[in-house]
Amino acid sequence: MRITVWNENAHETRGDEVVLGHYPRGIHAAIAEGLAASFAAEGDVIRTATLQEPEHGLTEEVLADTDVLLWWGHIAHAQVADEVVERVHRHVLAGMGLLVLHSGHYSKIFQRLLGSTASLLWRNEGERELVWTIDHTHPITEGVPDPIVIPRQEMYGEPFDVPVPDELVFVSSFAGGEVFRSGVTYTRGLGRIFYFSPGDQEYPVYHQPEIQRVLANGVRWAAPTQPRRDQVAIHKPEAGWFEA
Amino acid sequence: MRITVWNENAHETRGDEVVLGHYPRGIHAAIAEGLAASFAAEGDVIRTATLQEPEHGLTEEVLADTDVLLWWGHIAHAQVADEVVERVHRHVLAGMGLLVLHSGHYSKIFQRLLGSTASLLWRNEGERELVWTIDHTHPITEGVPDPIVIPRQEMYGEPFDVPVPDELVFVSSFAGGEVFRSGVTYTRGLGRIFYFSPGDQEYPVYHQPEIQRVLANGVRWAAPTQPRRDQVAIHKPEAGWFEA
Amino acid sequence: MRITVWNENAHETRGDEVVLGHYPRGIHAAIAEGLAASFAAEGDVIRTATLQEPEHGLTEEVLADTDVLLWWGHIAHAQVADEVVERVHRHVLAGMGLLVLHSGHYSKIFQRLLGSTASLLWRNEGERELVWTIDHTHPITEGVPDPIVIPRQEMYGEPFDVPVPDELVFVSSFAGGEVFRSGVTYTRGLGRIFYFSPGDQEYPVYHQPEIQRVLANGVRWAAPTQPRRDQVAIHKPEAGWFEA
Amino acid sequence: MRITVWNENAHETRGDEVVLGHYPRGIHAAIAEGLAASFAAEGDVIRTATLQEPEHGLTEEVLADTDVLLWWGHIAHAQVADEVVERVHRHVLAGMGLLVLHSGHYSKIFQRLLGSTASLLWRNEGERELVWTIDHTHPITEGVPDPIVIPRQEMYGEPFDVPVPDELVFVSSFAGGEVFRSGVTYTRGLGRIFYFSPGDQEYPVYHQPEIQRVLANGVRWAAPTQPRRDQVAIHKPEAGWFEA
Numbered sequence: 001m002r003i004t005v006w007n008e009n010a011h012e013t014r015g016d017e018v019v020l021g022h023y024p025r026g027i028h029a030a031i032a033e034g035l036a037a038s039f040a041a042e043g044d045v046i047r048t049a050t051l052q053e054p055e056h057g058l059t060e061e062v063l064a065d066t067d068v069l070l071w072w073g074h075i076a077h078a079q080v081a082d083e084v085v086e087r088v089h090r091h092v093l094a095g096m097g098l099l100v101l102h103s104g105h106y107s108k109i110f111q112r113l114l115g116s117t118a119s120l121l122w123r124n125e126g127e128r129e130l131v132w133t134i135d136h137t138h139p140i141t142e143g144v145p146d147p148i149v150i151p152r153q154e155m156y157g158e159p160f161d162v163p164v165p166d167e168l169v170f171v172s173s174f175a176g177g178e179v180f181r182s183g184v185t186y187t188r189g190l191g192r193i194f195y196f197s198p199g200d201q202e203y204p205v206y207h208q209p210e211i212q213r214v215l216a217n218g219v220r221w222a223a224p225t226q227p228r229r230d231q232v233a234i235h236k237p238e239a240g241w242f243e244a
Numbered sequence: 245m246r247i248t249v250w251n252e253n254a255h256e257t258r259g260d261e262v263v264l265g266h267y268p269r270g271i272h273a274a275i276a277e278g279l280a281a282s283f284a285a286e287g288d289v290i291r292t293a294t295l296q297e298p299e300h301g302l303t304e305e306v307l308a309d310t311d312v313l314l315w316w317g318h319i320a321h322a323q324v325a326d327e328v329v330e331r332v333h334r335h336v337l338a339g340m341g342l343l344v345l346h347s348g349h350y351s352k353i354f355q356r357l358l359g360s361t362a363s364l365l366w367r368n369e370g371e372r373e374l375v376w377t378i379d380h381t382h383p384i385t386e387g388v389p390d391p392i393v394i395p396r397q398e399m400y401g402e403p404f405d406v407p408v409p410d411e412l413v414f415v416s417s418f419a420g421g422e423v424f425r426s427g428v429t430y431t432r433g434l435g436r437i438f439y440f441s442p443g444d445q446e447y448p449v450y451h452q453p454e455i456q457r458v459l460a461n462g463v464r465w466a467a468p469t470q471p472r473r474d475q476v477a478i479h480k481p482e483a484g485w486f487e488a
Numbered sequence: 489m490r491i492t493v494w495n496e497n498a499h500e501t502r503g504d505e506v507v508l509g510h511y512p513r514g515i516h517a518a519i520a521e522g523l524a525a526s527f528a529a530e531g532d533v534i535r536t537a538t539l540q541e542p543e544h545g546l547t548e549e550v551l552a553d554t555d556v557l558l559w560w561g562h563i564a565h566a567q568v569a570d571e572v573v574e575r576v577h578r579h580v581l582a583g584m585g586l587l588v589l590h591s592g593h594y595s596k597i598f599q600r601l602l603g604s605t606a607s608l609l610w611r612n613e614g615e616r617e618l619v620w621t622i623d624h625t626h627p628i629t630e631g632v633p634d635p636i637v638i639p640r641q642e643m644y645g646e647p648f649d650v651p652v653p654d655e656l657v658f659v660s661s662f663a664g665g666e667v668f669r670s671g672v673t674y675t676r677g678l679g680r681i682f683y684f685s686p687g688d689q690e691y692p693v694y695h696q697p698e699i700q701r702v703l704a705n706g707v708r709w710a711a712p713t714q715p716r717r718d719q720v721a722i723h724k725p726e727a728g729w730f731e732a
Numbered sequence: 733m734r735i736t737v738w739n740e741n742a743h744e745t746r747g748d749e750v751v752l753g754h755y756p757r758g759i760h761a762a763i764a765e766g767l768a769a770s771f772a773a774e775g776d777v778i779r780t781a782t783l784q785e786p787e788h789g790l791t792e793e794v795l796a797d798t799d800v801l802l803w804w805g806h807i808a809h810a811q812v813a814d815e816v817v818e819r820v821h822r823h824v825l826a827g828m829g830l831l832v833l834h835s836g837h838y839s840k841i842f843q844r845l846l847g848s849t850a851s852l853l854w855r856n857e858g859e860r861e862l863v864w865t866i867d868h869t870h871p872i873t874e875g876v877p878d879p880i881v882i883p884r885q886e887m888y889g890e891p892f893d894v895p896v897p898d899e900l901v902f903v904s905s906f907a908g909g910e911v912f913r914s915g916v917t918y919t920r921g922l923g924r925i926f927y928f929s930p931g932d933q934e935y936p937v938y939h940q941p942e943i944q945r946v947l948a949n950g951v952r953w954a955a956p957t958q959p960r961r962d963q964v965a966i967h968k969p970e971a972g973w974f975e976a
Contacts, residue, residue, distance in 0.1 A: 093360060093361065093405075112359060113359040114359055115356060115357040115358055115359045115432050116337060116432045116433050117337065117433065128665075130665050130666075130667075132645075132646045132666070132667050133646070133647070134646060134647075134669070135652070135919075136647060136922055136958075137919045137922055137923070137924055137957075139957050142957050142958060146647070147665075157620075158620050158621070158622060158659070159621070159622075159624055159634070161337075161433055163407065163410075163430065163431065163432060164410050164431065164623070164655075164656075166407075166408050167652075168652075168656065171646070171659060171667045171669075172667070173661040173662075173665050173666065173667045174661075175665075177616075177618050177635075177661050177663075178618075178620070178661065179618075179620050179659045179660070179661045179667050181622070181659075186407065187407065187408065187867075187869045188359050188360045188407060189360050189361065189405055190868055190869055191869070192869055225869075225871050225874050226868075226874060372909075374909050374910075374911075376889075376890045376910070376911050377890070377891070378890060378891075378913070379675075379896070380678055380714075380891060381583075381675045381678055381679070381680055381713075383713050386713050386714060390891070391909075401864075402864050402865070402866060402903070403865070403866075403868060403878070408867070408899075408900075411896075412896075412900065415890070415903060415911045415913075416911070417905040417906075417909055417910065417911045418905075419909075421860075421862050421879075421905055421907075422862075422864070422905065423862075423864050423903045423904070423905045423911050425866070425903075431623075431625045434624055434625055435625070436625055469625075469627050469630050470624075470630060581848060581849065581893075600847060601847040602847055603844060603845040603846055603847045603920050604825060604920045604921050605825065605921065649825075649921055651895065651898075651918065651919065651920060652898050652919065654895075654896050674895065675895065675896065676847050676848045676895060677848050677849065677893055
């Protein structure tokens with residue numbers, strides 16, 4: 001498994017003390033470390049990439065060598081180059097898996113793949129979030145407690161302006177009473193996409209083992225089972241099957 | 245019901261004799277005429293608009309006064325201004341219904357809404373298409389024969405690179421053996437979208453009463469049931485419901 | 489519209505004072521009264537039927553004359569005759585709409601249609617329920633506030649052992665933190681089914697105008713758009729379409 | 733992987749020469765042999781069971797030791813004991829995978845799980861069937877040619893009276909022009925169900941390597957990823973999460 005964890009790395013480079021308190025080496029490092037135990041076989045590779053690198057660290061070469069990309073962004077969506085977004089989009093359609101995390105709902109790549117705004121309710125009061133499993137047969141829920149209890153989180157609530165998901169894996173409630181489709185899957189082209197909402201920068205969510213488990217399961221689920229190819233095949237058959 | 249039928253009107257303005265033979269006043273006129281009997285109540289309006297008009301005939305004013313837009317395009321997708329595409333996109337998210345017809349699968353607006361390429365197989369040999377009803381409870385199938393027989397049509401076949409539809413209404417077979425999801429629905433934001441594949445410019449498909457019936461049913465299905473509003477509501481609730 | 493509201497009428501005939509306090513003429517009467525304003529056109533009929541009547545009031549004649557059946561049951565599921573369940577099942581497959589309410593999740597007819605247990609979490613502490621709209625394009629949500637606030641209700645929570653719904657219309661949260669897919673749709677054969685969970689006998693839920701609105705919208709949605717017929721057509725075509 | 737292949741074994745015990753010509757040791761033996769190469773690891777077990785054995789070979793012990801059950805039946809559905817059907821149903825809800833094959837669409841267990849009739853069109857003229865892949869990201873399609881060509885098969889056509897599938901994997905066309913959702917998935921309780929229509933007893937379909945590949949992929953997909961448990965958990969939580 002070849003995994004790339006991308007982070008806009010903006011709160012961190014600004015020196016936000018709350019964020020650096022939880023994630024001194026950056027959110028990307030924490031996510032990568034949380035995956036390390038699950039992907040420690042020979043040949044497994046876990047990379048990180050950030051907005052500040054050339055081409056945001058997402059060159060053609062890196063993407064071609066990535067089975068699953070994780071995306072964390074929040075305040076710097078607009079700084080992501082359209083050219084990089086198109087490149088990621090092309091690789092997803094060709095089969096690369098994608099995990100979009102928390103405020104990544106507003107990323108250019110997620111909006112590009114969904115076709116809607118992905119807007120939602122929010123309120124940051126450090127409320128308790130309960131992440132309930134809805135689809136108990138889904139491999140992403142394997143070994144995950146039901147519910148996951150997150151002591152303090154930003155509230156994300158419905159209406160969540162996304163297309164009807166292919167699969168509804170998790171629904172969260174918040175102490176304030178709101179609900180949210182916190183784990184949903186989509187496919188686009190040959191690529192599998194998993195959006196998972198827990199993970200605000202102000203709370204140490206990515207240090208929770210059960211959250212790390214969801215991300216590891218999500219990576220396995222999103223990984224391509226077939227060689228990447230130039231989107232779903234297109235050809236113009238000269239003769240019909242009937243005549244054959 | 246306020247309906248706008250849009251056509252790139254490119255084959256017609258080029259003077260293509262086959263197309264003009266079937267549709268002397270343009271494909272848009274034929275589609276509009278096919279809807280006329282179904283929407284003849286007081287207040288019903290059926291307009292047409294074409295690529296050649298200022299802003300392609302799709303001004304803010306026209307779209308704000310349109311419940312359902314029908315889209316026919318084929319060889320001039322690239323000539324549609326991005327600004328108009330964004331305007332249509334915004335109105336769909338706000339609740340305007342959209343019917344995308346035949347080669348409109350490659351239109352900018354359809355790709356924008358779906359997030360994938362919408363590529364497909366094709367072969368133009370004038371084959372018989374059978375349009376089978378899959379969802380017999382769907383209002384779009386009301387009064388529609390099963391199957392619809394189209395004596396001569398361009399073949400559109402799987403793989404059709406679209407997201408999993410919300411509803412699979414029709415599946416077609418072609419004499420050559422291919423199959424195609426020829427009637428599928430989506431929602432994006434508050435808008436309802438129906439893609440229906442029959443309708444190549446080289447064959448008189450839009451003169452078939454059963455095709456006209458599908459389009460009329462589709463318009464009724466896609467029409468908004470609620471006042472248009474600026475996308476799904478977004479607000480930041482200061483206090484949770486719990487405290488209330 | 490021809491509507492039949494069915495109630496096991498068991499709490500009422502036992503003389504349960506709490507239930508009779510809220511619903512002196514029975515829950516069926518309250519539901520029927522709540523629908524009356526919405527279905528007052530000429531030809532509209534709203535009937536009630538109960539367990540205690542011959543054939544539970546659901547004779548072949550009554551069902552053949554019913555567009556949409558509403559089902560409320562709780563403590564007397566086992567007393568419903570299998571023969572009547574099969575009759576209702578047959579009519580649903582042939583096109584009759586069905587609304588299953590609250591504890592009707594454990595009714596024989598709902599289990600028969602779903603193929604799973606429909607088990608769920610529950611706790612009766614009179615908690616506040618918030619019913620959030622998920623599908624903002626769905627006609628069942630038309631004119632319904634988001635959320636509906638039910639001051640006191642029995643808690644129904646996930647896991648809800650039902651098949652993946654065709655459409656997820658509402659999700660509820662409870663003061664205690666649980667979530668529930670409180671409004672879901674299915675089709676079976678030619679019949680449309682809407683399950684809506686609010687409505688415990690110990691609380692005056694069916695007197696809330698917004699709940700009455702959901703039920704009226706649900707009836708309209710579930711009503712057949714086509715003549716009832718003996719299930720989806722079955723025939724053995726002697727010759728293929730190709731030869732025709 | 734512990735696999736049990738069940739066959740009514742009725743054509744074979746009657747001495748049907750066409751069937752025995754293709755499958756001299758029975759259809760169950762051919763299916764089991766087709767899976768052997770894919771499940772040859774230590775601990776893998778492939779059993780067969782038939783109608784004629786005590787309890788049809790599907791005792792509590794056998795089912796408790798089965799990860800995935802394959803079901804082939806045609807002319808003897810009515811002879812399957814209701815008690816065995818209930819036992820299989822209970823194990824599916826608890827997590828056992830189930831593959832229903834061809835004319836098994838009319839089996840008691842499939843109807844019990846779906847809640848509808850599963851009726852369909854049919855015509856046995858030995859027509860060419862093309863099995864097209866619809867969901868190119870689905871693991872059941874891995875390594876499967878698109879389309880699979882079956883030179884001679886019984887035609888199964890729409891309308892197929894089944895609930896909307898969770899996933900539409902394959903759609904077939906037949907030389908006569910009909911189409912059919914030939915590969916569909918469902919979940920019920922904790923169990924995963926895959927229906928795959930190719931496989932009539934009069935044609936040597938189960939000897940085709942690409943059909944064997946689909947079945948092996950289907951078994952892997954349907955296998956439980958979690959310990960079997962007594963249906964989706966049911967409990968009555970005394971206290972809400974909020975108070976915790």
